[in-house]
Amino acid sequence: MTTDTLPEATSCAAATETPISTWQMRRWPDTRDTRIPAWIYSDPSLFAREMEVFHDGPGWNFVGLECEIEAVGAFKRSWIGPRSVIMVRGEDDHIHVLENRCAHRGSQLCWENKGVVKDFTCPYHHWNYDLEGNLLGLPFFRGAMGKGGMPRDFQKSEHGLRKLRVATLGGIVWASFSDEAPSLEDYLGEEIHSLVLRATGGGKKKLRLLGYNRQLLPCNWKLYLENSRDPYHATLLHSFFLTFGLLRTDTAFKAVPTIGGRHGIMASTYSATTAGQQNEVTKQLANLKTDFKLEDMEVVKPVDEMGDSAMINFSVLPSVFFQQHGNSLALRHLVPKSASQTELSWTHYGFDDDDEAMNRRRLKQANLMGPAGYVAIDDSEVLARMQPVAESAPESVQVVTMGGVDHAPQDTMLTETLIRGFYSYYREKMGL
Ligand SMILES: [Fe+2]
CATH class of the missing domain: 2.102.10.10 (Rieske [2Fe-2S] iron-sulphur domain)
Structure with a gap:
């Protein structure tokens, strides 16, 4: 071959240009974060980009427990x-x-x-x-x-x-593929950092592994992430919560997005005294079963082990949810597999100085969670039915205006501020 027969340099350059993916040609349906387009739950090229930005990118991922x-x-x-x-x-x-x-x-x-x-x-x-x-x-x-x-x-x-x-914090191991990630402390921010320590014994205790649950959710990872930042659904979908009083809409509550929506905190108080009672709030809840009784109330009756009468659950982007439901402590590891499949891996833990009674209580209360949990099974069912709807109507739009249009902290469960906060952060990082 002579130089005359070589292809022109310009055509070589054109061949190496990055092709534009479907999602890059789409537009977010609203300038604010009160609308979510369904196409973000099914596009494989968007999924690949999310993994680059959030999982391989400059952040920290939950990996496991030191113990x-x-x-x-x-x-x-x-x-x-x-x-x-x-x-x-x-x-x-x-x-x-x-x-x-x-x-x-x-x-x-x-x-x-x-x-x-x-x-x-x-x-x-x-x-x-x-x-x-x-x-x-x-x-x-x-x-x-x-x-x-x-x-x-x-x-x-x-x-x-x-x-x-x-990096490790409170007996929990985190890892990052990125040299550009800030320190774990900076990535978590002050509020989440102190909550991780609260959930793991304040740096004074050693964690004890209690067991695992794993399940494959037939849905996009963001649907689960939203669910874990959605207090509005908690007493509507989960009749078990409401009926037996572990979580009620009439209890003191705080929803706090942190670092511009990167992470999300939900803090509530336990309301044993109002379990099963009707009042102005619960009258609006069709799922309150006033005639249901549990044979064993220990399943929903926590001991105030943290000393603040609070249940604090929080979601750390991109991959972990810290669960405190009564005395059931667990880390829910969110493992995206593809645009339409997500593994949810639960690690249940306690502390090495737990007595036998506390160990039993934790194991009993863990029955609320996991693939067949009295509460958690409701989420899996709903999300499994959301995914095909999103896939069949990618141009459709969800509305998240409960509690307003911004993502300021709020002191009610009747809010979608944490979801709006997440999408504000997500859109900025994804350039959407
Ligand atoms: Fe739920």
């Missing part, structure tokens, strides 16, 4: 968005978070959820890594019978697993 990996070599497989990571206790006794992807051909290295190992070996070509992710060796490094093998200049030190930034 899940106490011995050297103990590991837990976890997820940051659709990407798998391994949280492992190294020989140095520090916690390392490694991308679960062999540096050779990109195979998933670790296929088990938990265990204890001396090192990691990829099932595909047996490349072997230490607990800190360094490549120790690979089969036929120098070939065999004088043939094959790696080039002489191949440096094992350049082919380790990808190592993530790691």
Whole structure:
């Protein structure tokens, strides 16, 4: 081929331009955050961009609990968005978070959820890594019978697993793919930072793992994130809450978006004395069952272990919801799999100084949560039915004006301020 037959430089340049995705051609239906377009729940190219911005981007993701990996070599497989990571206790006794992807051909290295190992070996070509992710060796490094093998200049030190930034707070492990993420403390902000400490024993206690639930939700991850920032639905959808008094619309409540809507706090007080009672507020609630009784009231009767008579639940973007329902403490890990599928992984915990009675109470109250929980099952059902509606009518629009049009803190459950706050933050980061 001569230079005359080479294609023109201009056509090469055109071929490398980034194609415009469907979502980039769409417009948000309102200049404010009181409308949500349905197309954000089903577009695969938008989903890919969300993962880049929020999960791989300059923030911190929940990975697991320190108490899940106490011995050297103990590991837990976890997820940051659709990407798998391994949280492992190294020989140095520090916690390392490694991308679960062999540096050779990109195979998933670790296929088990938990265990204890001396090192990691990829099932595909047996490349072997230490607990800190360094490549120790690979089969036929120098070939065999004088043939094959790696080039002489191949440096094992350049082919380790990808190592993530790691931070811990209150016994909880967080990781980030991004070098640009601020410190965990700054990312969480003052309010969430202190709530993480409150939920984990104020830095004085050690967490104790109580168990797991996992479920696959057939819906977009944002539908669940909205649900976890939506106090308005709590006593309407969840008749169990209302009927047995763990959460009522007539109790003191605070909804507080923080850092421009990045995170969201819902704080309420327990109302045992009004359980089952009718008043001006509950008259509007069709789901209050005044003739229902529980055989065992311990399921809904908390002990005020934090000393402030409050139940504080909060959502930390992008991946975790801190749950305090009575004495049921859990972290709900939100793991987006695709635009239309999300895994929800619950880690239930208590403290290592819990007595037997508290342990029993936590386990009983955990029955409200999880895939078949007396309360949580309602959310899964509703969200599973929302997704096909959103997919079938992508141009349709949702309205979130309960409690106003801005995202200021409010002291009522009858508000969508946390959802508006999230979308204000989301739109800014996504450029929508
Ligand atoms: Fe709910």
